[in-house]
Amino acid sequence: MQNSLKVAKWEMKRNLKNKTFVIGLFITPALFILFFFLSSLFSSDSDDTENMTVYINEDLGIFEEIEALNAEYDFGWDLHSTDVLKTEVTEVNEAYTAYLFINEQSLEENRIATYTSDESDPLFPGQLQALTAPLQMLKAKGSGLNEHEINQLMEPIVFVEGTNQGAAVGEDNTVTALENSWESLLPGIFAGVILLSITFTGMAIFQSASQEKKDKIAEIILSSLTPSELMQGKIIGYFVLGLIQVAVFVTILLPFIIWQTDIPILEYLFVPRTILFVFIALLSYLMFAAIFVGVGATMSDVSSAGNLQGFVMMLPFVPFVIAGPVISNPDGVIATVSTYIPFTAPSVLLMRLSLLDSWPWLEIVISLVVIVLSIFIFMKIAGKIFKVGILLYGKNATPKEIWKWIRI
Amino acid sequence: MKTLLTVQNLKKSFKDKEALKGISFEVYRGEIMAILGPNGAGKSTTIRNIMGIMYPDSGEVHFHQQSGEGIPKSKIGYLPEERGLYKDVKVMDILLYLADLKNYPLDKAKRRIFMYLKKFDLEGKENTSVEELSKGMSQKVQFIGAILHEPELLILDEPFSGLDPVSQEIFKEEISSLAANGTAILLSSHQMNLVEQMCDRLFMIQHGQKVIYGTLDDVKKQYASFKCILHGQNPPALLRKIPDVDRIEYNGTRSILHLPKGVIPHYWLKQLPDELDVQELHINRISLHEIFIDIATDKHLISQKGGSQDAEFLEGSKMGNET
Numbered sequence: 202m203q204n205s206l207k208v209a210k211w212e213m214k215r216n217l218k219n220k221t222f223v224i225g226l227f228i229t230p231a232l233f234i235l236f237f238f239l240s241s242l243f244s245s246d247s248d249d250t251e252n253m254t255v256y257i258n259e260d261l262g263i264f265e266e267i268e269a270l271n272a273e274y275d276f277g278w279d280l281h282s283t284d285v286l287k288t289e290v291t292e293v294n295e296a297y298t299a300y301l302f303i304n305e306q307s308l309e310e311n312r313i314a315t316y317t318s319d320e321s322d323p324l325f326p327g328q329l330q331a332l333t334a335p336l337q338m339l340k341a342k343g344s345g346l347n348e349h350e351i352n353q354l355m356e357p358i359v360f361v362e363g364t365n366q367g368a369a370v371g372e373d374n375t376v377t378a379l380e381n382s383w384e385s386l387l388p389g390i391f392a393g394v395i396l397l398s399i400t401f402t403g404m405a406i407f408q409s410a411s412q413e414k415k416d417k418i419a420e421i422i423l424s425s426l427t428p429s430e431l432m433q434g435k436i437i438g439y440f441v442l443g444l445i446q447v448a449v450f451v452t453i454l455l456p457f458i459i460w461q462t463d464i465p466i467l468e469y470l471f472v473p474r475t476i477l478f479v480f481i482a483l484l485s486y487l488m489f490a491a492i493f494v495g496v497g498a499t500m501s502d503v504s505s506a507g508n509l510q511g512f513v514m515m516l517p518f519v520p521f522v523i524a525g526p527v528i529s530n531p532d533g534v535i536a537t538v539s540t541y542i543p544f545t546a547p548s549v550l551l552m553r554l555s556l557l558d559s560w561p562w563l564e565i566v567i568s569l570v571v572i573v574l575s576i577f578i579f580m581k582i583a584g585k586i587f588k589v590g591i592l593l594y595g596k597n598a599t600p601k602e603i604w605k606w607i608r609i
Numbered sequence: 610m611k612t613l614l615t616v617q618n619l620k621k622s623f624k625d626k627e628a629l630k631g632i633s634f635e636v637y638r639g640e641i642m643a644i645l646g647p648n649g650a651g652k653s654t655t656i657r658n659i660m661g662i663m664y665p666d667s668g669e670v671h672f673h674q675q676s677g678e679g680i681p682k683s684k685i686g687y688l689p690e691e692r693g694l695y696k697d698v699k700v701m702d703i704l705l706y707l708a709d710l711k712n713y714p715l716d717k718a719k720r721r722i723f724m725y726l727k728k729f730d731l732e733g734k735e736n737t738s739v740e741e742l743s744k745g746m747s748q749k750v751q752f753i754g755a756i757l758h759e760p761e762l763l764i765l766d767e768p769f770s771g772l773d774p775v776s777q778e779i780f781k782e783e784i785s786s787l788a789a790n791g792t793a794i795l796l797s798s799h800q801m802n803l804v805e806q807m808c809d810r811l812f813m814i815q816h817g818q819k820v821i822y823g824t825l826d827d828v829k830k831q832y833a834s835f836k837c838i839l840h841g842q843n844p845p846a847l848l849r850k851i852p853d854v855d856r857i858e859y860n861g862t863r864s865i866l867h868l869p870k871g872v873i874p875h876y877w878l879k880q881l882p883d884e885l886d887v888q889e890l891h892i893n894r895i896s897l898h899e900i901f902i903d904i905a906t907d908k909h910l911i912s913q914k915g916g917s918q919d920a921e922f923l924e925g926s927k928m929g930n931e932t
Contacts, residue, residue, distance in 0.1 A: 204710065211706050215698055417693030421754065423662050424687035425710035592662065 204426040208434020209441065213407065216442055226446055228509075230453040237461070252297065253322050256283040259303035276328050278503045293318040299325065308340050323581060387469040389555025392478030396547060399443030399486040400517050406439045406490055407514070410497025410591070418592045428551075428588040432498075436490045443486060476599035478551055485547030488576045489517055495583030499598035509600045520548035531556040538569045543575035582607055611638040612673050613762055613793040619658055619668035626652045630817040630838065631668070636762065641784065641794045643808035645801075645897075647905035651817040652797045653690050656766050659795075660687055672762075683711045686760030690767045690797075692751050694739045700726075703737040704754055713758035725753045729779060745776055756787065763787060764795045769803060781807060801898035811897075813904060820904050825897075833894040835874050837866040841886035852880055862888070867895075 216222040255278045257264055264282055271278045287302045293316050302314040303395065313336075317325065334355070341351045413419045413431075422431060459466055496513045527536040531553045539545040540553065546568050554560060590598055591605045598606075614636040621629040636642045646652050657663040659670050661680045672681055694703055701722060708718035719731040726732055739752050739818055748771060756763060765784070769777050782859065788794050788809075798804050804811065811828060813821040821828050834855075839848075840863050848857050848864055853872050858865040868877060874892045 207706075207709055210707075215695070218702075221699060306836065316928070361851070412695070416695050417691050418695055420657075420662060420689035421687065421692055421694075421707070422710070424660050424689070425682050425707070427661075 202430075202433075203436060204430040205434040207424070208431055209438035210391070212438030212544055213445075214437055216405075216438075217445075219512065222442075226449050227453075229567065230450050231452060234457055237457075252277045252279055253325055254279040254281065254295070254298045256281050256285065256298070256300045258283050258285060258287070258300070258305065261303060261305070261308070261339060263303060263335060263339060267332060270331050270335070274331055278328075279352060284560040287314055290316050292316075296320040300510055304335070308336065308343070338384075367583070371558055383464050384469045384472075385558075386555050387464075387466060388472060388475040388478050389551050391470055391475060392482045392551055393548075394553065395447050396482035397486050398450060399440065399448045399482065400489050402439055402443035402446055403486055403490045403493055404514070404517070405442070406435055407493040408495040409435055409439070410494050410587070411500040413591055414498070414500070414593070428591060429584050430589045431591070432494050434582060436487070439490065440486060474554070478554070481547050481569075482549055484569075484572045484576060488547070488572060488579060491576060491579035491583045492516065495579070495586040495590075498583075499593075499603055509603075510597070516544045520545050520552075523549070527552050528556065531560075537564065539573055540564055543571055543579075546572050612636070612639050614657070614659070614795070615671040615673065616659060617669040617671065617778065619655060619670070620666045621654055621663065622666055623657060628817050629658070629665070629668075632814065632819060633668075634812045634819075634822060635795045636795050637847070638793050639788055639791045640759075640809040641788045641796055643804045643811040644795060644814070645798045645804065645811055645901060646814040646820075647901075650814045650905075652814065653766055654817075655814070656687075656689075656764055656795070656797065659764065660685070670821040681761075683713070683758065684761045686755040686758065686763040688763075688765045688768055690752060693716060694751060694754075694792075696738075696740040698738060698739055699736050700731075700742070700750055703739060704750065704757060707754040708757050708866075709738075711758040712761075712922050718757055722753065725757070728783070729753065729776075729824055744771055745773060748772060752783075756783070760792065762793045762795070766797045767799065768796070769798055769800045777803065801896065801901055805897045809870070815904055821900075828900070829894050829897075832900050833896070834870045835868045835872060835877075835892055836895055837868065837877075838889075838891040838893070839864045839866065839887065840889035843886050845883065847882065850882060853877055 253276075257280065257281075264280075268280055270276075271280055283300070285300065290300050293300065296318050297320065298318045299321065300316040307313050313332075315329070322328075337355065338351060342355060346354070361472070367377065410432075426434075437523060455466065458464075468512065471491060495511055500510055520539075523535055523539055527539065527549055530536060536549060536553055539549045550568050554565070586603055586606050589604070612635050616635070617633050619629050619632040620627070632651070632655055634642070634644075644652050644655065651799065653902065654663065658665045658668075659680075659683075661670075670680075701719075704722050705715055705718055708722075709715060722735065726735060729752075731746060731749060734742070734746070739750070742750065755765070763784075766786070768780055770778065777800070784794060784796070785807055796804070805825065808825055810824045811821065812819065821832065823831070842862060845857070845859060848854075848859075848866065851866065853868060855869045856865045857867070857877060868874075878892070
């Protein structure tokens with residue numbers, strides 16, 4: 202164990218002194234922040250320069266209400282009341298300009314005559330939909346309904362599933378539901394970040410194991426320690442490197458996100474489920490680390506990876522492929538089955554647990570057992586492959602040879 | 610002399626090929642023991658089995674005066690035949706790492722690193738990246754890594770390959786001085802002249818089997834008969850008249866007369882015919898190199914057969930081996 206820690210320390214020191222690694226450590230959060238600013242730069246650009254100038258010709262006294270809506274939804278319209286007649290406007294030549302003609306007749310026909318310039322805010326047609334509510338209200342009032350009847354009429358009809366019959370669905374509820382979803386998603390996203398970054402750091406083990414062969418130093422190192430100590434040392438070393446990566450991510454991005462958004466992140470993050478999620482992420486690392494270190498030892502050159510080795514490199518990406526079906530239906534067949542497949546189990550489990558309201562405990566337990574068992578088996582196999590493979594200089598092992606080593 | 614390592618009846622097979630067929634030898638403290646043999650004879654396999662990098666099918670490797678089971682890895686220095694260093698690290702870092710793996714105190718290691726870098730003409734290179742070193746320099750760093758932790762047993766597999774004569778000489782002196790200070794050294798090499806100059810005892814294997822085992826002098830006495838190199842205008846007919854000659858190699862004015870085993874050189878000299886033209890005359894034992902080639906080519910001692918065809922072939926293969 203002491204020797205493994207020495208190897209771990211060495212791998213860490215070596216990587217932390219390596220420029221490529223250090224740059225990689227900071228480049229991802231830096232890119233994240235850069236893109237955030239770039240996108241907000243572009244969107245604020247559109248706010249400043251592409252605000253719509255909207256001329257409204259109306260005789261229903263609705264102008265103030267539209268102004269209020271404009272302010273409430275932050276459309277940024279430059280509103281003007283106008284007397285220009287519909288017949289005078291056939292074409293809008295000024296960019297980012299629109300004319301609305303609202304009168305009794307248009308209300309009657311349910312058609313608001315609208316003229317928009319060729320160049321306009323793409324969001325504008327959607328924004329216009331906000332006007333339908335006050336207009337309908339106006340129309341209902343005009344037909345002599347009282348306030349209560351109007352409210353009854355305008356209330357949307359909701360289909361309520363199962364047992365939640367008592368709960369009334371209103372605007373207030375949807376807002377809390379949205380916040381609740383952040384509350385349940387955040388631990389999952391956090392664990393997902395850990396899972397991804399340590400799994401990807403884990404892929405460096407692959408490189409490191411094959412480097413050992415490429416540099417022909419394996420035999421010198423193995424004169425001081427056993428192959429399994431070397432293997433464990435690499436796994437531990439890259440694990441800590443992965444955690445360092447996560448720590449850098451969190452210390453840079455978390456304050457940034459807290460500053461830029463008003464989601465109470467820390468409050469949502471410090472919940473018991475986060476512990477389980479992070480635990481799943483760590484298990485995922487151990488599993489892929491075992492696979493990578495074993496397969497890495499069969500190759501003397503990463504660039505000449507064979508089919509088998511290339512296939513193994515792809516394994517961590519499999520969950521991305523099935524992420525769509527899993528997220529859209531967390532209780533579906535694909536989601537359930539992939540919870541039991543070692544390579545996809547950790548990620549899919551994370552996705553499902555973040556999305557599901559009631560946890561399928563049995564499935565969770567089975568899945569965790571599958572993950573732990575496969576870690577155990579993969580570690581055993583990797584140990585066998587590593588022991589022989591690490592000394593096989595100058596060529597990549599074939600699947601047949603690897604199978605032979607496993608059986609010994 | 611104290612025995613440090615005993616190898617007993619080591620056997621190892623790969624697939625259906627028997628690589629080692631029962632190898633036994635001992636290494637003593639303070640001696641240089643050479644393990645010789647042609648490529649593929651089983652030298653590196655033997656060494657790897659001693660180091661626990663491979664496990665023998667049967668047989669025993671025993672380290673004497675050891676507390677505890679297993680291989681005392683921290684007391685062994687090992688320079689494998691297939692060797693290299695991590696490329697993207699500094700010389701000092703890699704050497705300290707290797708010392709650390711051997712549980713050697715780091716401050717002491719640091720002092721010794723500076724001392725050896727200076728000794729091997731690498732002064733000031735401690736912060737150089739390994740990838741910037743030439744092959745020879747890198748070999749020296751590997752050698753420092755093997756001896757840094759003051760091992761009791763030093764195993765060197767082809768330490769001289771790829772070195773220039775100056776560096777070979779530095780290595781040779783260092784190895785000899787380590788042995789003089791009590792380190793047991795197991796050395797495998799193809800540089801027969803160096804082995805002949807350095808080693809106390811030797812073990813030669815061929816096809817995974819012992820061929821010769823003993824002190825250098827004994828081996829020479831046992832296997833190396835004398836040869837007489839004669840320069841001068843001598844017709845073959847005249848030379849053939851000389852008694853006690855196994856075979857003769859003619860090479861223009863230079864002839865080599867191989868004497869049979871047991872011939873005493875100064876007695877033999879007295880029988881040379883008077884009409885012999887002697888410009889120059891040397892009498893030597895056959896060198897280790899020649900014994901080696903003899904065994905490697907499965908001829909098993911030239912003196913028993915004779916015939917110049919063999920001899921010419923021998924010359925040829927000797928040339929090939931020296932390049």
